[in-house]
Amino acid sequence: MPFLSHGSYRIRYELDGPAKAPAYVLVNGLTQYSELWTPYRDALIARGFRVATFDLLGQGASDKPALFINQDDQVLALHRLIGELGDEPIFLSGISFGGLIALRYAIEHGKRLSGLVPMSCFAELSPQLLLIGNALRTGLILGGTGYLQDLLLPMNLSDEWLKPLLNKLDSVKRQGWLVNDVYALQNLMESFLDFQPLTPQLSSIAVPTMILNGEFDFLTPRALHETLRVEIPDSALVIIPRAYHAFTLEKGALTADLLARFADDVLAGRWRGNKAVWIAPEDPGDELTPFPAGYDHLRAIPVQGTST
Amino acid sequence: MSGFFGPLDPEGRVPPHQQTRAAAFLISAHGALARQFAFTLPLKLQSAWQSELNAQFYRETEIVSLLMRATTWVPDLALCYMATSWETAWFPTPIKGISDSLLAQAVHLTTLAHAVHAGIRPAALLPIEANANDPFAVALRRIEFESGRLLQAQIMFLKGPDLVPFRDVVGAALERRHTELRKLWSDALESVGIAVANNAGA
Numbered sequence: 098m099p100f101l102s103h104g105s106y107r108i109r110y111e112l113d114g115p116a117k118a119p120a121y122v123l124v125n126g127l128t129q130y131s132e133l134w135t136p137y138r139d140a141l142i143a144r145g146f147r148v149a150t151f152d153l154l155g156q157g158a159s160d161k162p163a164l165f166i167n168q169d170d171q172v173l174a175l176h177r178l179i180g181e182l183g184d185e186p187i188f189l190s191g192i193s194f195g196g197l198i199a200l201r202y203a204i205e206h207g208k209r210l211s212g213l214v215p216m217s218c219f220a221e222l223s224p225q226l227l228l229i230g231n232a233l234r235t236g237l238i239l240g241g242t243g244y245l246q247d248l249l250l251p252m253n254l255s256d257e258w259l260k261p262l263l264n265k266l267d268s269v270k271r272q273g274w275l276v277n278d279v280y281a282l283q284n285l286m287e288s289f290l291d292f293q294p295l296t297p298q299l300s301s302i303a304v305p306t307m308i309l310n311g312e313f314d315f316l317t318p319r320a321l322h323e324t325l326r327v328e329i330p331d332s333a334l335v336i337i338p339r340a341y342h343a344f345t346l347e348k349g350a351l352t353a354d355l356l357a358r359f360a361d362d363v364l365a366g367r368w369r370g371n372k373a374v375w376i377a378p379e380d381p382g383d384e385l386t387p388f389p390a391g392y393d394h395l396r397a398i399p400v401q402g403t404s405t
Numbered sequence: 406m407s408g409f410f411g412p413l414d415p416e417g418r419v420p421p422h423q424q425t426r427a428a429a430f431l432i433s434a435h436g437a438l439a440r441q442f443a444f445t446l447p448l449k450l451q452s453a454w455q456s457e458l459n460a461q462f463y464r465e466t467e468i469v470s471l472l473m474r475a476t477t478w479v480p481d482l483a484l485c486y487m488a489t490s491w492e493t494a495w496f497p498t499p500i501k502g503i504s505d506s507l508l509a510q511a512v513h514l515t516t517l518a519h520a521v522h523a524g525i526r527p528a529a530l531l532p533i534e535a536n537a538n539d540p541f542a543v544a545l546r547r548i549e550f551e552s553g554r555l556l557q558a559q560i561m562f563l564k565g566p567d568l569v570p571f572r573d574v575v576g577a578a579l580e581r582r583h584t585e586l587r588k589l590w591s592d593a594l595e596s597v598g599i600a601v602a603n604n605a606g607a
Binding site for chain 2: 162280
């Protein structure tokens with residue numbers, strides 16, 4: 098298990114695939130660990146990519162600072178990892194908290210990237226997200242990691258995914274419970290206490306950007322992704338049908354296919370963001386559909402709206 | 406060497422020699438906290454934060470009492486010298502950079518309590534097939550759960566305004582305590598066949 102040094106801390110990472118290939122760097126969500134990207138690693142390597150995954154500070158097998166975790170340190174650790182990848186094109190993707198770290202990296206070190214894929218992401222804390230975050234933190238404090246998982250699972254995954262697992266949820270939660278420590282999760286959550294919105298800086302992201310948002314994402318709804326679409330010049334928003342916040346777990350094959358196609362398009366010079374809104378297919382490999390013209394993609398009912 | 410207790414007996418219980426070693430360590434650590442909270446606790450509470458001190462004292466005492474009754478004890482000669490090294494480790498250590506002795510004592514006690522409550526996860530050592538109704542397993546789950554709550558008082562103090570001028574000193578002292586405690590805990594467990602360094606891949 099290789100580690101990078103970041104100051105006195107160690108960052109656990111994994112690097113697979115051909116060295117002389119474009120690379121995908123995948124950034125975990127708050128309660129995740131890098132093994133959860135295994136299906137992506139396999140799928141992307143099969144499509145000719147090199148894949149880097151890692152545990153953020155405070156997660157999994159990386160060191161867990163006892164008292165404070167600064168988001169700047171997460172960006173620096175990511176920068177150090179990307180520094181290991183040589184000169185080949187780099188595509189950066191992250192989900193939720195990891196998407197935010199990816200956005201921050203793109204703002205600070207965008208020249209090193211060939212493409213960016215924020216997933217279930219946000220650039221600012223809306224009142225709803227702030228209050229939900231506070232409630233999740235209280236849940237963690239009062240009920241531990243298990244209770245936080247109990248809150249997140251039904252919020253972030255579909256009935257179709259949960260139904261066959263209802264009788265074995267303890268085993269579904271177990272690995273996440275084992276690798277996550279209450280104090281470390283709390284430190285990660287409290288790294289938002291001095292959070293400043295990224296929205297004013299989004300326009301500086303010059304790289305092609307594909308924004309992925311689940312159709313039914315409750316935690317980070319469409320409006321938060323819309324900020325990214327409107328502000329990032331060469332972006333497009335892709336809505337994943339029937340998906341919730343944690344669609345990377347639920348729709349791994351489809352998402353990995355979208356990641357590979359985005360990078361292929363960018364590398365072939367075919368990508369045109371145009372701040373377009375697309376609907377992803379239900380199955381990997383099928384075509385994306387433009388969001389119907391004249392309808393408001395921010396609404397859950399077919400209301401005609403004005404495009405921006 | 407496994408990352409979990411075991412092999413379990415046919416009823417899904419942790420082997421007594423592992424129960425004895427783990428419980429002895431936890432009693433030593435939580436017992437030290439109970440003693441030190443007791444010495445710090447005035448007979449008459451003078452300020453609001455001392456009510457938290459009172460709660461911490463009784464929770465630590467409860468944990469010790471629970472372990473003494475829930476553990477299946479067996480003779481363990483190695484405990485003689487191991488317990489001595491543990492008890493020595495709980496002594497206050499000087500904290501360079503904080504000249505106020507009362508504040509330094511508070512930082513010592515809080516960093517020790519943070520390391521015990523945050524860094525030691527006894528329930529994470531229970532394999533999935535452990536008997537959920539076994540008193541020892543229940544005790545470990547309860548201790549881990551209570552530790553997460555007790556920890557909040559330590560976090561509030563260590564991140565609070567009183568220690569802002571000493572943030573680097575306190576941070577370094579806390580990391581040292583965590584490292585020291587993890588080493589003692591992993592040594593105690595490794596001597597009964599349990600590797601705690603990495604449960605992630607288990």
